Amino acid sequence: MDTQIITKLQTLAESAKYDVSCASSGVDKSNKGGLGNSAACGICHAWSSDGRCISLLKTLMTNDCVYDCAYCINRSSNDIRRESFTAEEVATLTIEFYRRNYIEGLFLSSAIEKNPNYTMEKILKVVQLLRHQHKFFGYIHVKGIPGADPALIRQVGLLVDRMSVNIELPTRESLRLLAPQKNPEKLFDPMRQIKDGILQLKDDRMHFKHAPAFVPAGQSTQMIVGATDDSDKTILETTEKLYKAFDLKRVYFSAYVPVNEGSLLPSIQLAPPKLREHRLYQADFLLRFYKFSASELLGEGEHNFDLAYDPKINWAFKHIEQFPMEINRVSVEELLRIPGIGTTSARRIMRQRKVVTIQYDDLSKMGVVMKRAKYFLTCNGKFYGDKAMSVCGIKTALNPPSPYNQMSLFA
Amino acid sequence: MIYTYDGTFDGLLTCIHQHYYLEHASEIMEEIHYQPTLFEEVKFVETDLIKAKRVYDAIMKQFSEETYWDIYRTYLSNNRMKDTYILRYLIMAFKMGQKIELLHAHHDTLPVRRISRAVGFEKHRFLGLLRFAEIDHVLYAAFEPDHNILILLGEHFADRLANERFVIHDMKRVHAIFCDHWPWIISDFKMEQPITYSDNELAFQALWKGYFEAIAIESRQNLKLQQSFVPLKYRKHLTEFH
Numbered sequence: 128m129d130t131q132i133i134t135k136l137q138t139l140a141e142s143a144k145y146d147v148s149c150a151s152s153g154v155d156k157s158n159k160g161g162l163g164n165s166a167a168c169g170i171c172h173a174w175s176s177d178g179r180c181i182s183l184l185k186t187l188m189t190n191d192c193v194y195d196c197a198y199c200i201n202r203s204s205n206d207i208r209r210e211s212f213t214a215e216e217v218a219t220l221t222i223e224f225y226r227r228n229y230i231e232g233l234f235l236s237s238a239i240e241k242n243p244n245y246t247m248e249k250i251l252k253v254v255q256l257l258r259h260q261h262k263f264f265g266y267i268h269v270k271g272i273p274g275a276d277p278a279l280i281r282q283v284g285l286l287v288d289r290m291s292v293n294i295e296l297p298t299r300e301s302l303r304l305l306a307p308q309k310n311p312e313k314l315f316d317p318m319r320q321i322k323d324g325i326l327q328l329k330d331d332r333m334h335f336k337h338a339p340a341f342v343p344a345g346q347s348t349q350m351i352v353g354a355t356d357d358s359d360k361t362i363l364e365t366t367e368k369l370y371k372a373f374d375l376k377r378v379y380f381s382a383y384v385p386v387n388e389g390s391l392l393p394s395i396q397l398a399p400p401k402l403r404e405h406r407l408y409q410a411d412f413l414l415r416f417y418k419f420s421a422s423e424l425l426g427e428g429e430h431n432f433d434l435a436y437d438p439k440i441n442w443a444f445k446h447i448e449q450f451p452m453e454i455n456r457v458s459v460e461e462l463l464r465i466p467g468i469g470t471t472s473a474r475r476i477m478r479q480r481k482v483v484t485i486q487y488d489d490l491s492k493m494g495v496v497m498k499r500a501k502y503f504l505t506c507n508g509k510f511y512g513d514k515a516m517s518v519c520g521i522k523t524a525l526n527p528p529s530p531y532n533q534m535s536l537f538a
Numbered sequence: 539m540i541y542t543y544d545g546t547f548d549g550l551l552t553c554i555h556q557h558y559y560l561e562h563a564s565e566i567m568e569e570i571h572y573q574p575t576l577f578e579e580v581k582f583v584e585t586d587l588i589k590a591k592r593v594y595d596a597i598m599k600q601f602s603e604e605t606y607w608d609i610y611r612t613y614l615s616n617n618r619m620k621d622t623y624i625l626r627y628l629i630m631a632f633k634m635g636q637k638i639e640l641l642h643a644h645h646d647t648l649p650v651r652r653i654s655r656a657v658g659f660e661k662h663r664f665l666g667l668l669r670f671a672e673i674d675h676v677l678y679a680a681f682e683p684d685h686n687i688l689i690l691l692g693e694h695f696a697d698r699l700a701n702e703r704f705v706i707h708d709m710k711r712v713h714a715i716f717c718d719h720w721p722w723i724i725s726d727f728k729m730e731q732p733i734t735y736s737d738n739e740l741a742f743q744a745l746w747k748g749y750f751e752a753i754a755i756e757s758r759q760n761l762k763l764q765q766s767f768v769p770l771k772y773r774k775h776l777t778e779f780h
C-alpha cells in the first residue's frame with residue numbers, strides 16, 4: 128500500500144461519515160472455509176469521539192460526483208479534494224482491518240462517478256474480489272445506485288448481505304428542490320428490485336433448497352432530518368410507508384449537519400438537530416417493536432414531536448384515561464404502552480407472572496424505570512404515584528425531565 | 539460450614555455435591571480468597587470429577603441450557619460472593635424445578651442473573667474490542683478483562699479466523715488461547731519480551747487510526763458517551779487510542 132492511501136482513506140471516510148446506517152446485524156452466518164463470520168446480534172468494534180459505534184469500514188468508492196445535490200458535501204459544485212479508490216485497495220483494506228478485528232465488514236457507498244453504471248460496476252468488482260478471491264464471509268453492505276442497470280444490481284445483490292438506497296428526503300417536492308438531478312421515480316426502482324429479489328428467493332427456496340441468497344440481511348434507507356422544513360409527521364409517515372411497501376429492515380435518520388451554504392438550506396451556523404433525530408428514533412422503535420402506528424404518535428394537527436418528553440410518554444399523556452394499568456393483569460401489548468416499561472422488562476413481567484404475583488418492589492429489579500412508570504400503573508390494586516392521576520401533576524413531578532440521554536432510548 | 543475449593547468449575551460443583559451429601563454449606567469460596575474467621579468452620583473440598591459430573595448432569599437434566607450458562611458465567615465473574623450466590627441459586631432451583639427460570643426478581647436468583655449478564659456483556663464487548671496485530675504471521679491480541687472471559691471467546695474467533703494462527707492473551711490472569719486452525723487450547727502464557735511490529739503492521743495500524751479520526755463528526759462530539767462505551771480501563775490495548 129502506498130503512502131497516499133491514508134489520505135485517500137481519510138478523505139473518503141470523511142465523505143461517508145454522515146451516512147448513519149452502520150449496524151452489521153441481521154444475519155448469522157459462519158465461516159465456510161475462508162475468513163470471517165457474521166453474528167446476528169451485531170458487534171461494535173470501536174466508538175468514535177461522537178459516541179457512535181464503528182462496526183464497519185464505512186467509506187465511499189469515490190467522492191467525485193457528477194450530481195449536484197444541495198445538501199451534500201460531495202456535490203459537483205463544491206471545491207473539495209476528490210479521490211477515488213481502486214477496487215483492489217478497498218478489498219485489501221477490508222481484509223486487513225477485518226483480520227485485526229477492527230471491523231465486522233464493509234459498508235461501501237459511492238458518489239456518482241461518470242454515470243450510475245460505471246459506479247455500480249466498480250462496487251461489483253470490490254464485492255467480487257472480497258467474496259471470490261479473498262473468500263471473505265464477513266458482512267458487506269453496499270449502496271444500490273439508482274439508475275444503474277438492474278442486471279448489475281442483481282449481481283451485487285447475490286453477493287452482499289445488505290443493500291440500501293438512501294432516499295434522503297421524505298417527499299417528492301423536497302427532492303425536486305434539493306436534488307434536482309435525481310429522479311424520484313427512479314429512486315425507488317432499486318428498492319423495488321431488491322424487495323422483489325428477496326421475495327423471489329423465498330419462493331425459490333421452496334423449490335430448491337440451495338437457491339443463492341439474495342441480500343439476506345435485507346435493505347435499509349436513510350432520511351436527512353432538518354435540511355428541509357418537512358415535519359416529523361411527514362418523515363414518520365414516509366417511514367411507515369417504506370416499512371410496508373418495501374419491507375425495509377431499518378429506516379435511519381440523520382440530523383442534517385450543514386455543510387454547504389445555499390438559500391434553500393439551513394444556515395451553516397446551525398447545530399444539527401440531534402434531539403429531533405433522537406425523538407424520531409424513539410418513534411421508529413415504537414413503530415417496530417411496540418406496535419404503535421405513525422398516526423397514533425402524531426395525530427391530526429400535530430406536526431412535530433414534543434422535545435421535552437419522549438413520544439411514548441406523550442402518547443400516554445394523550446390517553447391518560449387508559450391509565451393506570453394493573454401490572455398483574457394487563458396483556459403484554461398493554462404493558463408495552465406503559466412509560467418506563469421496555470420489551471425486556473415486559474417479557475420478565477409476563478414470565479414471572481406465571482409463577483408468582485408481582486410485588487411493587489420487584490418492578491425495578493426487572494428493569495422497569497419506576498421514576499416514570501409509577502404514575503401509570505397499579506400493583507395488586509395499589510397506586511404508588513404520589514400525585515393524583517393528572518397530566519399536569521405528572522409533568523410537574525417529572526419536572527421537565529432530563530432533556531435527553533442518548534444512551535437509553537427508553538428503558 | 540464454609541467450603542473452599544481450588545478455583546476450577548469442577549471444584550465448585552464438587553462443593554455443591556458435598557452440600558447435599560455431606561454437610562450443608564453456608565458459603566463457598568475459592569481457597570485463595572479465604573480469610574479465616576473465628577466463628578465458622580471451614581473445609582477444603584478436593585475436586586472430584588465424578589461428583590462434579592453428577593451435579594452437572596442434574597443441572598442439565600432439570601433445567602434449560604440457559605440456566606447452566608447463567609451459572610457458568612457467574613462462576614467466571616470476579617465477584618467474591620459468586621460461589622455462594624451459585625449455591626443459593628441451585629438450592630432454590632432444585633427445590634422449584636424448571637419454574638426457577640421464570641423467576642427474575644427473587645433474592646436468591648437475582649444475583650446470579652445480574653452477574654451472568656455482566657459477564658456476558660463483557661464477553662460481547664470484547665468480541666468487538668479485541669485488537670490483533672500480525673507478528674510473524676501470527677495474529678496476537680492482548681487484553682485485560684474484569685471477568686475471566688477468555689474461554690468464552692474461543693469459539694467465535696476460531697470460526698472467524700479459521701485459516702489463521704492466532705493467540706488471545708489475558709495478561710491479568712497470564713493465560714491465553716492458542717489456535718492453529720481448529721481446535722483451540724487454553725494454556726498459561728507470559729510474554730517474555732516486548733513486541734516489535736513490522737512496517738507492514740504499523741502501516742495498517744496507522745490506517746486504522748487515520749480512519750478512526752476521519753469517521754467522527756466534530757459537530758456531534760460527545761466524549762462522555764464515547765467513554766461509557768469504551769471505558770478508560772480498556773483503552774490500553776486499543777490501537778486507536780495509542
Ligand code: SF4
Pocket residue numbers: 192193194195196199200201202203237238239306
Ligand atoms: S449523488 Fe450522492 S454523492 Fe452525489 S451529490 Fe448527490 S448525494 Fe452527494
